[in-house]
Amino acid sequence: MTPIAPHITAFLREQLPLQRGVSEHTRESYAYAFQLLFRFASERLRVTPSALSLEQLDAPLVMDFLQHLETERHNSPRTRNARLVAIKSFMRFLEYREPSLLEQSRRIQAIPAKRTDIRLISYLTLEEMQAVLNTPNLQRRDGIRDRAMLHLCFSAGLRVSELVNLPLHAIAFEPSPNVHIHGKGRRERLLPLWKQTATDLRAWLAVRGQPPSPELFVNARHQTMTRWGFEYILRKHGRAAAERCPSLQAKRLTPHVLRHYLPFLTMSCTISKVWIFQPIR
Numbered sequence: 001m002t003p004i005a006p007h008i009t010a011f012l013r014e015q016l017p018l019q020r021g022v023s024e025h026t027r028e029s030y031a032y033a034f035q036l037l038f039r040f041a042s043e044r045l046r047v048t049p050s051a052l053s054l055e056q057l058d059a060p061l062v063m064d065f066l067q068h069l070e071t072e073r074h075n076s077p078r079t080r081n082a083r084l085v086a087i088k089s090f091m092r093f094l095e096y097r098e099p100s101l102l103e104q105s106r107r108i109q110a111i112p113a114k115r116t117d118i119r120l121i122s123y124l125t126l127e128e129m130q131a132v133l134n135t136p137n138l139q140r141r142d143g144i145r146d147r148a149m150l151h152l153c154f155s156a157g158l159r160v161s162e163l164v165n166l167p168l169h170a171i172a173f174e175p176s177p178n179v180h181i182h183g184k185g186r187r188e189r190l191l192p193l194w195k196q197t198a199t200d201l202r203a204w205l206a207v208r209g210q211p212p213s214p215e216l217f218v219n220a221r222h223q224t225m226t227r228w229g230f231e232y233i234l235r236k237h238g239r240a241a242a243e244r245c246p247s248l249q250a251k252r253l254t255p256h257v258l259r260h261y262l263p264f265l266t267m268s269c270t271i272s273k274v275w276i277f278q279p280i281r
Contacts, residue, residue, distance in 0.1 A: 001053035002098060008034060011093050025161055025227070033086035040065045054098060059107035062087055066111070077114040084113060124257065129154055131245035132253070135237040141207050142220065146233050148204035149217055152179070153255070155197045160255035164225045166216045171201060231255060
């Protein structure tokens with residue numbers, strides 16, 4: 001019997017960050033998937049997670065685990081598929097370390113993903129966007145930060161991970177304001193900044209101070225802003241903006257919705273051809 005422990009450690013600590021260069025968010029998602037899987041397998045097989053072996057991680061067990069996610073944990077098919085992707089990735093990793101498990105890996109790789117509905121993605125109008133931007137109190141340090149964060153996210157179409165991990169040196173104001181993004185899949189983008197966005201960023205830099213964190217945006221404890229911290233800020237200002245702009249009450253304001261701000265798609269077409277825009281997905 002081959003213990004799982006050394007292989008899952010190598011997968012999460014070496015293969016994902018060093019060999020594949022996946023994001024921290026993806027690593028956390030994969031780690032949580034295995035936490036759930038090992039807890040399920042431990043209860044099913046009546047052994048501690050540290051005593052689990054690779055041979056026990058077979059296709060029937062994985063299929064029962066996926067069924068458990070949907071029936072017991074009430075996970076959506078989309079979440080179920082995400083857990084399956086993590087397991088399949090681990091099994092592909094094992095094929096080069098434990099060739100004796102090739103047939104077992106093949107059976108797990110053959111487990112199909114469930115079909116999911118593709119949701120229509122909402123978007124914000126110019127009036128709705130302005131209502132959200134007008135909510136932060138610019139007499140307070142955190143209000144200046146919040147407006148700068150929201151405006152940058154709107155205007156540049158950033159993913160929340162790109163926004164919270166953006167380093168100070170990614171912002172440049174000369175010869176013209178721009179932001180340098182290292183995005184998903186190690187793709188880079190150089191985007192121009194709207195005049196008002198640059199003004200809001202200058203206002204934030206004037207009160208940011210010199211915390212030890214190298215990221216542009218920090219929280220009240222002078223630590224790096226987290227994705228959950230930004231989502232909290234967005235919800236707070238979204239609720240306040242909905243009181244002034246009733247149409248927002250019918251929309252679920254999320255970081256992903258910000259990336260589909262309609263005027264951004266049209267206004268980007270009028271900017272100088274020196275700048276190359278990739279489609280927002």
